[in-house]
Amino acid sequence: MIEADLKVQGFEDMAPLSGQRAQDAMVALRESRDWVRDLSRLIPGERAEQVVALWRNIDLADHFQSGVVKPFVDALIEETTSGVTWEGSAESMEKGRLFLSNHRDIVLDPSLINVALMESGRMPTEIGIGSNLLGSEWVRDLVRLNRCFVVQRSGSPRERFHHSLRTASYIRHTIEQGNSVWLAHREGRAKDGIDVTAPALMRTLSDGCHEEVWNSMRVVPVSISYEWDPCDAMKVHELLTKQRDGQYVKQPGEDELSMWTGLVGFKGRVCLQFGPMLEWMADVESKKPERDMAKTFDMQMHAGMKIWPNQLLSAEFLGLDEILSSDDRVVHVGEDDRRIWRDRMDSVVRQLQGRGWSTEEIQRKWCEISSGPCRSLASWEGEHGHGNGASN
Numbered sequence: 001m002i003e004a005d006l007k008v009q010g011f012e013d014m015a016p017l018s019g020q021r022a023q024d025a026m027v028a029l030r031e032s033r034d035w036v037r038d039l040s041r042l043i044p045g046e047r048a049e050q051v052v053a054l055w056r057n058i059d060l061a062d063h064f065q066s067g068v069v070k071p072f073v074d075a076l077i078e079e080t081t082s083g084v085t086w087e088g089s090a091e092s093m094e095k096g097r098l099f100l101s102n103h104r105d106i107v108l109d110p111s112l113i114n115v116a117l118m119e120s121g122r123m124p125t126e127i128g129i130g131s132n133l134l135g136s137e138w139v140r141d142l143v144r145l146n147r148c149f150v151v152q153r154s155g156s157p158r159e160r161f162h163h164s165l166r167t168a169s170y171i172r173h174t175i176e177q178g179n180s181v182w183l184a185h186r187e188g189r190a191k192d193g194i195d196v197t198a199p200a201l202m203r204t205l206s207d208g209c210h211e212e213v214w215n216s217m218r219v220v221p222v223s224i225s226y227e228w229d230p231c232d233a234m235k236v237h238e239l240l241t242k243q244r245d246g247q248y249v250k251q252p253g254e255d256e257l258s259m260w261t262g263l264v265g266f267k268g269r270v271c272l273q274f275g276p277m278l279e280w281m282a283d284v285e286s287k288k289p290e291r292d293m294a295k296t297f298d299m300q301m302h303a304g305m306k307i308w309p310n311q312l313l314s315a316e317f318l319g320l321d322e323i324l325s326s327d328d329r330v331v332h333v334g335e336d337d338r339r340i341w342r343d344r345m346d347s348v349v350r351q352l353q354g355r356g357w358s359t360e361e362i363q364r365k366w367c368e369i370s371s372g373p374c375r376s377l378a379s380w381e382g383e384h385g386h387g388n389g390a391s392n
Contacts, residue, residue, distance in 0.1 A: 011170050014150040016126060017141070022061035025141045030055055032138060042264055043075040051075070064145050065114070065124050073111045081267045082227070086116040088274025092220045095123050096178050097277070098171060098205075101222035102195040102301055103184035105231075105262040106133065106255075109224055110182040116272055117180075125180040128167065130187070133255055149174075153187070168204045175217050185297065191235045193372020195305075197297050203290035211280040214293075221297055223273040223304030225373065228344065230265020231258055233351045236365045240357055243365075273304030302377045309337035310344070314370035317363070323371070323378045 017025050035055070039048035055068045077084055099113055114124035127148040134140045134150065144150070149170060152163035171181050185197040206214040229235070234257075241248045281296050282289030309331055315323045349362045 011149075011166075011173070014152070014167075014170060015144075016147045016149055017061065017144040022064075022145060026058070026061040026064055026145055029138060029141050029145065039072065043072065043079055047071075047075040061145060065147055066118060069111070069146050070115060070118055070124075073108075073115055076108075076263065077112075077115070077270075080230075080264060082269045084112055084115070084270040084272070086120075086272035086274065088116075088220075088272075089276065092274040092276060093117060093120055093122050095180050096175055096218060097125075097180045098175060098217040098219045099125055099180060099182045099222050099274075100185050100219055100297070101182065101224050103186060103189050104224060104226055104229065105267075106189065106259050107263055108267075109184065112224065112270065112272060113182055113222060116274075123180065125182040126174055128171075128181065128183040133259070135256070164200075164204045168207065171205065172207075172213070172217060185301070190372070191239060191369070193229075193369040194376055195298070195301060195373070197294040197301070199288070199290040199294040202293040202297070206280065206290075206293075209282065209289045209293075211282075214280040219278050219297075221275040221278055221301045221304065223271075223275065223301050223306075225271045225273075225306035225308070227268030227270065227308045227310065228266060229369070230261050230267060232344075232366060232369060233348045234258060234261065235369055236348060236362055237352055237355060237357075239369070240361060240365055269306075269308070271306040273306070275300050275304050298376075302373075305373050305377055307331055307374045307377065309333040310341045311371050311374045313338060313341040314367035315374055317367045318371060320371065320375065320378075323374055 016022075035052045036045070036048050039051060042048075043051075051068060051072050054071055055064075058064060058067045093116075101109060101113065103109055110125065110127040114127075117124055124147065127143075127146065128151045129143055129148045130151050130153045132153045134143065140150075149167075151167050153160070155163065171183065174181050185195070185201065187198065190196070202214075203209055205217065205219075238248045278297060278300055280293065282292035286292050312323070312331055312333055345363060345366055348366050349359050352362050353359065
């Protein structure tokens with residue numbers, strides 16, 4: 001345990017809890033709340049009792065992620081999805097990797113990746129999580145027991161810049177120790193359904209666009225495809241407000257509500273694609289190599305996306321014939337798919353009609369969000385040629 005503490009020397013304030021600190025936090029946290037009651041709001045009561053019983057029998061905090069968190073996520077998958085599948089080569093899923101993925105759900109994105117890794121006999125990752133989501137001490141202890149490290153989101157632009165440099169340094173340090181890390185490819189979720197990597201992240205992770213630094217992290221793009229977005233109505237309202245007012249101001253508790261909705265809401269089918277490791281491919285003469293790498297990453301990430309029938313139906317509603325006619329995208333759309341798609345859209349309309357939006361505004365924005373993944377993939381295929389998309 002002393003060795004584990006030494007490995008994070010200099011990063012104690014942001015690193016996952018380890019050693020005696022983790023042991024003390026695990027015991028204190030377990031006794032501080034009625035976890036059967038709390039978890040029963042998310043999963044069936046019987047499964048909640050099983051998870052808490054497993055927790056009571058865990059002696060070492062090192063086993064918290066596999067012994068408590070994974071059984072909880074397994075139960076959550078059963079309750080809120082139609083199944084989760086994943087694909088990836090053995091090399092892509094080994095330890096000592098930086099798993100960089102698109103970002104749709106605050107909690108589930110890294111949790112699903114870790115389930116896939118553990119089910120495949122691999123070690124789970126450490127997880128980058130924004131400090132803005134850690135509103136109370138017990139939440140901070142919980143996520144840091146779950147091998148999360150804290151990414152500071154507060155401060156002036158200069159302070160945030162220094163926070164990002166320190167986060168990148170921590171990630172490189174962690175991977176050098178033989179551990180893996182998950183990180184979102186951008187700050188904040190893709191509210192509009194369009195996954196675009198932040199070039200600044202490419203520059204920061206590579207310590208100023210140094211090829212050898214990037215390659216040392218063994219970066220694996222991971223494409224996460226949710227069939228349905230439980231937070232779709234919330235995102236429609238936010239984007240319509242931005243469109244009308246030029247900005248959107250979050251209300252107190254909105255992040256927590258979004259996390260809750262993402263957890264308990266129905267997500268349908270979910271697919272994860274672990275791509276091949278992505279080496280630094282920017283032109284040495286480029287004036288903006290971080291933009292080149294962001295585009296290269298996006299191309300590989302979008303190539304691994306799964307296209308669902310509801311996305312094509314939303315594209316059809318918007319009149320995007322070029323997407324529907326693609327030869328590379330053979331997705332069967334049946335009458336049941338069309339009925340479920342229509343019911344979902346009508347549900348979002350009912351939720352938002354009393355908030356000042358017309359039916360047409362809600363329908364169009366919802367379809368824009370829903371069709372985002374296939375519009376992105378079609379854009380990449382049009383720019384770079386066909387034939388790289390994932391099979392459907």
